[in-house]
Amino acid sequence: MKKMLTYCVVITLFSSCYKKDDNLYPPIDTVYTSLTIKVNDTLHLRDMSTGYTMIEVYKGIPETDFAYTIVGLSGMKKEGDVLVSGSGKMDKSGNCSISVYNYNLMKYKDGMLQVVMSLDNDVQLLDTVVKEEYxxxxxxxxxxxxxxxxxxxxxxxxxxxxxxxxxxxxxxxxxxxxxxxxxxxxxxxxxxxxxxxxxxxxxxxxxxxxxxxxxxxxxxxxxxxxxxxxxxxxxxxxxxxxxxxxxxxxxxxxxxxxxxxxxxxxxxxxxxxxxxxxxxxxxxxxxxxxxxxxxxxxxxxxxxxxxxxxxxxxxxxxxxxxxxxxxxxxxxxxxxxxxxxxxxxxxxxxxxxxxxxxxxxxxxxxxxxxxxxxxxxxxxxxxxxxxxxxxxxxxxxxxxxxxxxxxxxxxxxxxxxxxxxxxxxxxxxxxxxxxxxx
Known part of the structure; x- marks a missing residue:
């Protein structure tokens, strides 16, 4: 019987110039236990201008390799295009942080973005973020x-x-x-x-x-x-x-x-x-x-x-x-x-x-x-x-x-x-x- 894994994926949008109003942008603090998760958050123009989207992964298997992509879904200029991709490795505690430069994202019209993380045991974690740059x-x-x-x-x-x-x-x-x-x-x-x-x-x-x-x-x-x-x-x-x-x-x-x-x-x-x-x-x-x-x-x-x-x-x-x-x-x-x-x-x-x-x-x-x-x-x-x-x-x-x-x-x-x-x-x-x- 395969051993079940528990993961938590959080999309955190950082701004170097402005602090978000928590009433408008409530923190994502729910722990998800499903291998496929969906979080409705919004990527605003002021978030895009900061230059980075930080993807944080917790509670994974220590030193596990992974690959990730950010894909355009509904409403994008080129639906299905891979906008950003990369790879990395969990640290000794099973956590990792990924910095993604937003330049590639800024050239696409508003719509749904999907973050896909593939681990070396073929498990995929999915998350989505609504892009409202305009x-x-x-x-x-x-x-x-x-x-x-x-x-x-x-x-x-x-x-x-x-x-x-x-x-x-x-x-x-x-x-x-x-x-x-x-x-x-x-x-x-x-x-x-x-x-x-x-x-x-x-x-x-x-x-x-x-x-x-x-x-x-x-x-x-x-x-x-x-x-x-x-x-x-x-x-x-x-x-x-x-x-x-x-x-x-x-x-x-x-x-x-x-x-x-x-x-x-x-x-x-x-x-x-x-x-x-x-x-x-x-x-x-x-x-x-x-x-x-x-x-x-x-x-x-x-x-x-x-x-x-x-x-x-x-x-x-x-x-x-x-x-x-x-x-x-x-x-x-x-x-x-x-x-x-x-x-x-x-x-x-x-x-x-x-x-x-x-x-x-x-x-x-x-x-x-x-x-x-x-x-x-x-x-x-x-x-x-x-x-x-x-x-x-x-x-x-x-x-x-x-x-x-x-x-x-x-x-x-x-x-x-x-x-x-x-x-x-x-x-x-x-x-x-x-x-x-x-």
């Missing part, structure tokens, strides 16, 4: 989003699963540094308490890039994000760019996003540019998005501080503008052969006050009169009047104009209400209309 549940998951363009993340879609808040700290850079290239879908959940404040830099040429994302690279999409900044908001002290969603966006799409909070340039050097949604947009579309709060600096705008070959549509800024120069929707225009390629349509500015204004225009900053933007059906209660823009004095006057707008040009994936109206009445009747999804 589900964002908290700020630690968010900070762990990879930005390396060479590692195959360009097509990945990150989906926010719930509201989350950043801790009560001040970020001196963006939570995600480097160029993000993928899709981030906030799914209309909130992100709150983000505070960014750069530190004084003495190195010539160094620049700030402050925002939820430092940079959105070619093909990236950020949508359905509801960002609420901390009390101090985002503050620049050096030259550079600041925006609620991203400091810089290049060939990106930002849709159905809102930012609440203050964005300020306190450098007073004339080299810092701030926008409610992005600091700088190149070849980018910003659709159905809004900023509510104070925008302050030498050169600022309600949506995009600087733009070239960029379209802004169905957007608004509602708050205080404290600016030397700028525009209600777009600030400085960049041009190629004298052409900006900037289009602004069906958008409005509702400023409670305009402070310290030196050269501020209703819709975009006309610093260079020879470089212009195409403006259609826009509205403002501040700044110098421009072609394609209507100046108004009260919210009810603005709302009457917004009621007449029907959306005709929206990106794929943006769903409008059945009547095609991009604006709807605000809860507060004294305020301008808000976007259809708000």
């Amino acid at each position: 589900v964002i549940r908290d700020y630690q998951d968010f900070e762990s989003i990879p930005v390396s363009l060479s590692d195959g993340y360009a097509d990945e879609v990150y989906k926010q699963a719930q509201d989350f808040a950043f801790p009560a700290i001040v970020y001196t850079t963006s939570p995600i540094e480097g160029a993000f290239k993928g899709v981030y879908d906030g799914r209309n959940y909130k992100i709150t308490n983000l505070t960014c404040a750069s530190v004084k830099r003495e190195v010539s040429g160094s620049v700030d890039r402050l925002g939820l994302f430092s940079s959105l690279d070619s093909g990236s999409v950020v949508k359905n994000v509801r960002l609420e900044l901390g009390t101090a908001g985002i503050a620049m002290i050096n030259q550079g760019y600041a925006g609620g969603i991203a400091a810089v966006a290049n060939k990106a799409l930002i849709s159905n996003c809102s930012v609440k909070g203050n964005i300020t340039d306190v450098s007073n050097n004339g080299l810092a540019i701030a926008g409610g949604i992005v600091g700088k947009g190149d070849n980018t579309r910003i659709i159905g998005s809004s900023h509510t709060g104070t925008i302050k600096g030498t050169l600022v705008a309600g949506i995009a501080g600087e733009a070239g070959n960029t379209t802004v549509g169905y957007c608004y800024h509602n708050g205080i503008v404290d600016a030397g120069t700028g525009g209600g929707i777009v600030g400085q225009l960049t041009a190629t052969n004298g052409v900006s390629g900037v289009k602004i349509h069906d958008s409005y500015v509702f400023a409670a006050d305009l402070l310290n204004e030196i050269n501020f225009s209703a819709i975009y900053y006309t610093g260079n009169a020879a470089v212009i933007a195409e403006v259609t059906n826009c509205f403002a209660n501040i700044g110098k009047v421009q072609s394609g823009a209507t100046l108004y004095t009260a919210a009810d006057e603005l709302n009457a104009q917004l009621l007449e707008i029907t959306a005709t040009d929206v990106p794929e994936g943006v769903t409008l209400p059945a009547d095609g109206k991009p604006y709807k009445a605000a809860t507060d009747a004294t305020q301008p209309m808000v976007l259809w999804w708000q």
Whole structure:
């Protein structure tokens, strides 16, 4: 009669930067006596970024050889592929620990992973772990989003699963540094308490890039994000760019996003540019998005501080503008052969006050009169009047104009209400209309 063996396999996920919340991730402390076991645990993005998965085996036969594999099951990019494999030997107490580098695991989509251990007596131990690398549940998951363009993340879609808040700290850079290239879908959940404040830099040429994302690279999409900044908001002290969603966006799409909070340039050097949604947009579309709060600096705008070959549509800024120069929707225009390629349509500015204004225009900053933007059906209660823009004095006057707008040009994936109206009445009747999804 064969002698029965008792084994215990535990999958432990270590993080070198963060300690898990035991309420969210209860410890696996059950002793299993079956040769085939199954434990439902979850591998999160923040676990993947630490670089290691530790497999621990207890109560085995001392000095027994074994081999192990981690195999992709349901939901993986290449189901059934062996992602990681190796071999080892139990110690004199019948225990062993295996460190597995996670790089091979990170290139596979979410789904079930199976750990298979084969001992020299042909006994196999099985365990499974659910991989949810692309589900964002908290700020630690968010900070762990990879930005390396060479590692195959360009097509990945990150989906926010719930509201989350950043801790009560001040970020001196963006939570995600480097160029993000993928899709981030906030799914209309909130992100709150983000505070960014750069530190004084003495190195010539160094620049700030402050925002939820430092940079959105070619093909990236950020949508359905509801960002609420901390009390101090985002503050620049050096030259550079600041925006609620991203400091810089290049060939990106930002849709159905809102930012609440203050964005300020306190450098007073004339080299810092701030926008409610992005600091700088190149070849980018910003659709159905809004900023509510104070925008302050030498050169600022309600949506995009600087733009070239960029379209802004169905957007608004509602708050205080404290600016030397700028525009209600777009600030400085960049041009190629004298052409900006900037289009602004069906958008409005509702400023409670305009402070310290030196050269501020209703819709975009006309610093260079020879470089212009195409403006259609826009509205403002501040700044110098421009072609394609209507100046108004009260919210009810603005709302009457917004009621007449029907959306005709929206990106794929943006769903409008059945009547095609991009604006709807605000809860507060004294305020301008808000976007259809708000």
